[in-house]
Amino acid sequence: MNTSTASTSPAAAAAPISARARIAGWILTGLAGLFLLFDVIVHLVHPESATEWADDRGLPYYMLTTMGVLLGISLVLYLIPRTAVLGAVLITAYLGGAVWENIRSEEALFGYILFPVYIAIVVWLGLYLRDARARAVAPW
Template identity: 35%
Template sequence: MSVVVDSHAVQPRWQTVTGSVMSGLIVAFLLFDGAIKLVPIAPVTETLTALGYSADPALARSLGIITLACALLYALPRTSVLGAILLTGLLGGAIATHLRVGSPVFSHLLFGVYLGLIAWGGLYLRYEAVRKMIPFRL
């Protein structure tokens, strides 16, 4: 079975469903991550300190607002590519922070890479325009 995405393209249903699930997972994670930073709970401020940042709740809240803004932009179809671009920047900062403090590679340092791949992969599967911007040819 195929799904009509726009007036020009028809894509397999599995592709749309898989992309939607991947994007949904990213949005759910970002909403959780942003929400716990807004509170902010003790593990958030402790982690900021361990990463070399201030334990100031205002910093955690600011990061929470940025994360929630990225999640909202990514979740809305009209702004999803902008959300993915901003999310990529946010994740790049997280990767740089973990690199700076010598965090474990596969569980911490590359976690931002995993999230970025899932986020862009979800868009890639759902939108022909993204596939045209990033063509993979074998």
């Protein structure tokens, strides 16, 4: 059996995950996941606040559903350990669109524009603490 391949993989090069780090990672993942799940539900249920938001930006209501489905798929991928990195990338892309929309709508910098960035940081920090593959990519 060739063991040199296993020892040179990026995941093997990362430092082992302590139990505390793994727990903290799952807690952060859970917090980000709950917030994003709430966002998915809002986009799929179309409460009055969501339809007013869409009206203000000139978006048709079906786009709310599309956004909810895309974020929902990304969230599911993020919560499955095997596909978590792909899910985090897709969530980051989705949140980048939210940043752009907030800039385009001339929202407040710290109250709205940067909020999706804060969520993305929590998403990646949670993944970093619970997944050796994420730490292998950015071994700080």
